Amino acid sequence: VRTRPDARSAAVWLSTACRLGLAGVWLWAGLAKVLAPNEAVRAAAAYRLLPDVLVKPVAWGLPFAEVALGVLLLLGIRTRVAAIVSLVLLALFVTAVASAWARGLQIDCGCFGGGGTSATSGWRTYLLEIGRDLGFAAMAVWLTVRPRSRLTMEGA
Amino acid sequence: MSKKGTIEVVDRRGRRSTGARAAKRGRTRTRHGTTVRRTRWGWGWAVAFMLVAAVGGVLYQSSRSAHRTGTVVEPAHAVGPGGAELMGSSAAPVLVEEYGDFQCPACANWDRVAFPTVWRLLEEGKIRFAYYPFAFLGPESEKAASAAECAGDQGKFWEYREYLYTNQYPENSGALSSEHLIEMGQTVGISGATFGSCVRADTYAGWIRQLSDQATSRGVMSTPSIFVNGEALAAPPSPDELVAAVEAASR
Secondary structure (H helix, E strand, C coil): CCCCHHHHHHHHHHHHHHHHHHHHHHHHHHHHHHHCHHHHHHHHHHCCCCCHHHHHHHHHHHHHHHHHHHHHHHHCCCHHHHHHHHHHHHHHHHHHHHHHHHCCCCCCCCCCCCCCCHHHHHHHHHHHHHHHHHHHHHHHHHHHHCCCCCCCCCCC | CCCCCCEEEECCCCCEEECHHHHCCCEEEEECCEEEEECCCCHHHHHHHHHHHHHHHHHHHHHHHHHHCCCCCCCCCCCCHHHCEEECCCCCCEEEEEEECCCCHHHHHHHHHHHHHHHHHHHCCCEEEEEEECCCCCHHHHHHHHHHHHHHHCCCHHHHHHHHHHCCCCCCCCCCCHHHHHHHHHHCCCCCHHHHHHHHCCCCHHHHHHHHHHHHHCCCCCCCEEEECCEECCCCCCHHHHHHHHHHHHC
16 A cells, blocks of 8 residues: 555645535535525526426525535535535536527626626626636546545544 | 454545444455455435435425515506506507616616617607516615615606616615615605605515516516517617517507
8 A cells, every 4th residue: 555644645635625615615606596596596597498397496406405515515524425416516507607608698687797898798707607617626526536634524 | 343453444446444433334345354344435315415405495495485575565656567667658559668677787778778769769659668677686676676666656766767777886785775765766856755764664675576576487587678569579679679679569
């Protein structure tokens, strides 16, 4: 068995950072939508991806699942499972945003920022959203490979 | 069942750990005479936990949404279709409807660019114009929309609407407080205490939530949304596009 204590402990701390970072992301994203269910419904509807009957269940249920995921990560319980689920969710979100972008939807409210340069603020918003999600996905990938971390309620 | 020191746990990456705590988990197999336990990822209850949260969330939000609308006070002046504010002669052949949010910059922009044309079409008797105050962007949108209905009680809906659009503030920045909304009312010529108490009490907040839910059911997903004779236009029309759509509809 290889033993490189320094490398290993650095990796463990990196995993800890990724785990707590992702936990914060999910808790924040989830709670914001849990507290504003009407806005969540409109946001979900604006993607025009889901059939009407599924819009409300997704807009209401997904935020709670995100909070649950955040709790698992925060406590360090089933970290690898949580990391893989994070990855799946992030992949879905990136796909949804990219598809909205590709279909030329002006998502959120059709309010093009302040200055009226709608075209540029549009693609910049989309790129920023996708880039941010890919950053979170990178953390989830690392956590999938190295789920062990400090400050957990559970061994691995 | 476990003797300390003889139990070894091997996870999926082949890392080993020993001890009674580790031994509690996992499937047992034997290798080289020692008891080796393979840890499982524990998909079962972790995924179940998230699914239960999701289902619970749906049930919670749907039970709450029944209560959330709260008391619905219907404004006496909301005589348009679906409770919209309405202008124009009933003889006008075309109905133009707008869903707008007082905090939405695109709505203010459309108002500035296209509303002079709306006025002209109204004066020419070609259209009736219905406006739905749609609370899309959060609590201050709802408050401002409710205040606009209060202004409508005083016969100043359209003046107040115009003032809100020409004096926009960053979204939900605290600018649309009761005091400020009341001041705005005084600026457009509303006097008397009734307006103030109506704004402070958010009298029409429930009504606005109901209008907004109906708008969502009608497929309104962005603001401003314009309908001509019941048909949604794909995007907020330019003045020329609006005139063309109205002429097409009146044929």
